[in-house]
Amino acid sequence: MSKKKELSVNAIKEGTVIDHIPASYLFKVISILGLDHCENLITFGTNLGSNRYGKKAIIKVADKFFEDEDLNRIALIAPEARLNIIRDYEVVEKKEVIVPQEIIGIAKCFNPKCITNNEEITTKFNLVNSNVLALKCHYCEKITTEEHLVIL
Amino acid sequence: MKNRSLVSINDFSKEEILKIVELAAKFEENPNQDLLKNKVVASLFFEPSTRTRLSFETAINRLGGRVVGFTDASSSSTTKGETLKDTIKMISNYADLIVMRHPLEGSARYASEQSGVPIVNAGDGANQHPTQTMLDLYSIQKTQGTLENLNIFMVGDLKYGRTVHSLLQAMAHFNPVFNFISPEELRIPDEYKYWLDSKGIQYYEHSEFTDIISRADILYMTRVQRERFADPIEYEKVKNVYILKNSMLENTKDNLRILHPLPRVNEISTDVDANPKAYYFEQAENGVYARMAIMSSILGVV
Ligand SMILES: [Zn+2]
Numbered sequence: 001m002s003k004k005k006e007l008s009v010n011a012i013k014e015g016t017v018i019d020h021i022p023a024s025y026l027f028k029v030i031s032i033l034g035l036d037h038c039e040n041l042i043t044f045g046t047n048l049g050s051n052r053y054g055k056k057a058i059i060k061v062a063d064k065f066f067e068d069e070d071l072n073r074i075a076l077i078a079p080e081a082r083l084n085i086i087r088d089y090e091v092v093e094k095k096e097v098i099v100p101q102e103i104i105g106i107a108k109c110f111n112p113k114c115i116t117n118n119e120e121i122t123t124k125f126n127l128v129n130s131n132v133l134a135l136k137c138h139y140c141e142k143i144t145t146e147e148h149l150v151i152l
Numbered sequence: 153m154k155n156r157s158l159v160s161i162n163d164f165s166k167e168e169i170l171k172i173v174e175l176a177a178k179f180e181e182n183p184n185q186d187l188l189k190n191k192v193v194a195s196l197f198f199e200p201s202t203r204t205r206l207s208f209e210t211a212i213n214r215l216g217g218r219v220v221g222f223t224d225a226s227s228s229s230t231t232k233g234e235t236l237k238d239t240i241k242m243i244s245n246y247a248d249l250i251v252m253r254h255p256l257e258g259s260a261r262y263a264s265e266q267s268g269v270p271i272v273n274a275g276d277g278a279n280q281h282p283t284q285t286m287l288d289l290y291s292i293q294k295t296q297g298t299l300e301n302l303n304i305f306m307v308g309d310l311k312y313g314r315t316v317h318s319l320l321q322a323m324a325h326f327n328p329v330f331n332f333i334s335p336e337e338l339r340i341p342d343e344y345k346y347w348l349d350s351k352g353i354q355y356y357e358h359s360e361f362t363d364i365i366s367r368a369d370i371l372y373m374t375r376v377q378r379e380r381f382a383d384p385i386e387y388e389k390v391k392n393v394y395i396l397k398n399s400m401l402e403n404t405k406d407n408l409r410i411l412h413p414l415p416r417v418n419e420i421s422t423d424v425d426a427n428p429k430a431y432y433f434e435q436a437e438n439g440v441y442a443r444m445a446i447m448s449s450i451l452g453v454v
Contacts, residue, residue: 139259
């Protein structure tokens with residue numbers, strides 16, 4: 001009920017709604033998606049109640065439809081994010097995000113002796129097949145797991 | 153592999169490894185060749201490693217090439233705050249090939265992305281040291297006549313020992329059986345075990361260094377260093393357990409050879425040195441031929 005209300009309050013005619021973003025990462029998501037340099041009408045709400053985990057945030061971007069590749073870049077920090085594609089006030093498609101095979105510039109390598117932590121270098125990781133989130137650094141080849149993951 | 157950097161042993165396919173091993177044997181037969189005449193190789197040692205540097209520089213000189221560079225960071229512009237990127241960009245305009253040793257992990261991969269000429273990694277922190285691995289492989293081929301189907305025992309620090317990890321990955325091409333002998337604190341990391349599982353390669357772990365070595369074709373010894381232990385008492389408990397003594401070699405196979413990346417501290421007693429199964433000094437010499445093979449292949453002169 002409350003969700004429906006939110007949507008109707010800030011309803012957009014055409015565009016994308018990104019829901020279930022952890023509230024603490026709202027501005028990170030905005031920056032990863034380049035929304036801080038976007039001319040479109042954007043509304044967001046944060047510190048909204050969430051029954052999933054902690055407080056959540058929501059972003060609505062009018063007249064913008066993202067490429068999956070761009071949206072998946074937020075999967076590391078907002079793995080539970082839900083995307084609603086809006087056409088003429090109606091949700092026409094729902095999507096989830098998946099962590100991409102190659103992660104460029106979002107995460108920090110946990111290895112203090114890694115060159116990326118000592119010189120100005122864009123980090124680069126490959127997703128490792130395992131039951132926990134594990135990223136293998138393209139440079140030092142060490143694996144950063146979820147518990148050591150720091151977002152840049 | 154012409155014009156390609158060698159950063160990690162995984163950069164070489166099985167066929168390329170075999171080609172280097174074959175070429176190293178040819179250089180050993182005939183070590184003085186002018187294949188690098190008119191070539192300049194930059195030897196950039198951001199941290200000192202006299203052993204590795206002399207091996208590379210001997211290899212370059214035997215091939216008739218010329219060397220420029222520095223032997224530690226204090227004699228380079230990095231002490232003035234120059235970034236690795238800038239140093240590499242500049243030097244890749246001078247030299248045909250860069251040999252680089254650097255204390256930070258991943259530095260060689262990064263340098264290879266910035267450089268206009270190939271990079272040969274001579275060790276990037278605790279990460280990779282692929283020319284050491286190539287000389288280990290050449291030593292194994294030379295002493296066993298093959299790289300296939302061997303029983304390889306690795307002893308000591310299997311957690312931090314980069315030579316162990318690289319050799320394990322390279323040998324995986326050749327259907328080996330591995331036996332890992334180490335103290336509990338220095339066991340082979342799980343990621344390597346998962347990787348071996350995924351390749352269907354047999355391995356066994358042991359904490360005791362006993363007569364199980366009677367089945368070994370290769371005994372690869374490494375140092376157990378005090379600084380690897382959080383608890384000094386644990387180090388005291390294990391420090392004398394992983395020492396190879398000559399008496400332990402009595403029932404071993406005739407073709408067994410003992411390798412060690414050197415320098416050793418006390419993990420191989422000196423009474424082993426005279427045993428014909430001791431191979432670590434010859435192994436170091438093989439490094440020159442392996443490096444000749446690697447550099448001449450990358451420069452496309454063979
Ligand atoms: Zn790293």
